[in-house]
Amino acid sequence: MNKSIWNPHFETMSREQMREVQSERLRDVVERVYYNVPSYRAKMQAAGIGPEHIQSIDDLSKLPFTTKQDLRDNYPYGLFAVPMSEIIRIHASSGTTGKPTVVGYSRRDIGVWSEVMARTLTGAGAGKEDFIQIAYGYGLFTGGLGLHYGGEKIGASVIPISGGNTKRQLQLMQDFGSTVLACTPSYAAYLAEAIEESGIDRKELKLRIGVFGAEPWTENMRREIEKKLQIRAIDIYGLSEIIGPGVSFECPHQCGLHINEDHFIPEIIDPETLEVLPEGELGELVFTTVTKEGLPIIRYRTRDLTRLNFGTCACGRTLVRMNKCTGRSDDMLIIRGVNLFPSQIESVLLGMDETTPHYLLVVDRVNNLDSLELHVEVEDRFYQDTISDLQKLRMKIQNHVESATGLSVSVKLVEPKTIERSEGKAKRVIDKRPAVWS
Numbered sequence: 001m002n003k004s005i006w007n008p009h010f011e012t013m014s015r016e017q018m019r020e021v022q023s024e025r026l027r028d029v030v031e032r033v034y035y036n037v038p039s040y041r042a043k044m045q046a047a048g049i050g051p052e053h054i055q056s057i058d059d060l061s062k063l064p065f066t067t068k069q070d071l072r073d074n075y076p077y078g079l080f081a082v083p084m085s086e087i088i089r090i091h092a093s094s095g096t097t098g099k100p101t102v103v104g105y106s107r108r109d110i111g112v113w114s115e116v117m118a119r120t121l122t123g124a125g126a127g128k129e130d131f132i133q134i135a136y137g138y139g140l141f142t143g144g145l146g147l148h149y150g151g152e153k154i155g156a157s158v159i160p161i162s163g164g165n166t167k168r169q170l171q172l173m174q175d176f177g178s179t180v181l182a183c184t185p186s187y188a189a190y191l192a193e194a195i196e197e198s199g200i201d202r203k204e205l206k207l208r209i210g211v212f213g214a215e216p217w218t219e220n221m222r223r224e225i226e227k228k229l230q231i232r233a234i235d236i237y238g239l240s241e242i243i244g245p246g247v248s249f250e251c252p253h254q255c256g257l258h259i260n261e262d263h264f265i266p267e268i269i270d271p272e273t274l275e276v277l278p279e280g281e282l283g284e285l286v287f288t289t290v291t292k293e294g295l296p297i298i299r300y301r302t303r304d305l306t307r308l309n310f311g312t313c314a315c316g317r318t319l320v321r322m323n324k325c326t327g328r329s330d331d332m333l334i335i336r337g338v339n340l341f342p343s344q345i346e347s348v349l350l351g352m353d354e355t356t357p358h359y360l361l362v363v364d365r366v367n368n369l370d371s372l373e374l375h376v377e378v379e380d381r382f383y384q385d386t387i388s389d390l391q392k393l394r395m396k397i398q399n400h401v402e403s404a405t406g407l408s409v410s411v412k413l414v415e416p417k418t419i420e421r422s423e424g425k426a427k428r429v430i431d432k433r434p435a436v437w438s
Contacts, residue, residue, distance in 0.1 A: 117150020
């Protein structure tokens, strides 16, 4: 038996078997939301669809989409499919309109969450002999507790330190012998920097695996973290509306994230036409949850951009894989008519020896024309160079960024440690342009 696979029955089943499982579970969830969630019933009736029209996953595209606005419109519990007496956990994500997105879990949902996180951690190479330091936030954010339950399910020793308090993170890492670090990639980069500054000998630490998610990160950032922390950095993906972390995960082959598709059926759509795209096409990721009881979600538009690959992985899993997300359709910046994702800038900077992974994009509008300014930290040894050398470096960065993005950019070099560090999701963009009201 492959010890890196937690549940071989579902993680390695044939495509035909998976379709049968998905179809059976889809029929069940559609019937449940139709009869238990008025908002879904109204949407389906408006589309002329009833449970009898959904017989297999081939019928999935007949169903209406769900968006974050639907959760806000039904705040707080309007989309729950079971009585509140059966909801044993409530989480929420921060809302941009003042109200958070609320999600609820039944006891069975918590069991599903533990299962998919057990697969995630096992896929990363963790086991019952490991000490997992969880530096994701606990509380209403789903990250901390998601990793926590998965770690306990595989029998590992869980260290629930939560986010922040970097000095204590390093102390416990040394004293407790942490072997697995779970946090955002930007905080992992920050911890690597803190370890170096503290004078801790990396050989004294037992870290061997990093499990990082909750924000987009590039392959260059992965290599940077792996080099500095001397670990294998594994990407994980999830979102609160679907379940939290555990939706998909990388294995050590690092060739795409395996989606737990017996629980979450993925689709890729064109975000403009909303048409389902074929395998391999880049588009917006959509999920349907087929085992959740508390908050089942039908065709949820994640806004994350990626591709799907149904080929069998070298690890033996047959679960469909998604590429690392290239960005989000709603986080995309449009500057002078050009689409820009911050991850494009990050990839350029991390490909250069002179810069650090800490940067800030400032977007403004001057005389009705968009401007883009890039603040980037320079490695300390280069910042001590002459003014002429720094000017050459500034032009080098500017040329690389403009070549990669097709946009003119003003580059501002700043001293090391001057850009605000994040212990959670990194803030990469300040958009000063006035809002456009329709």
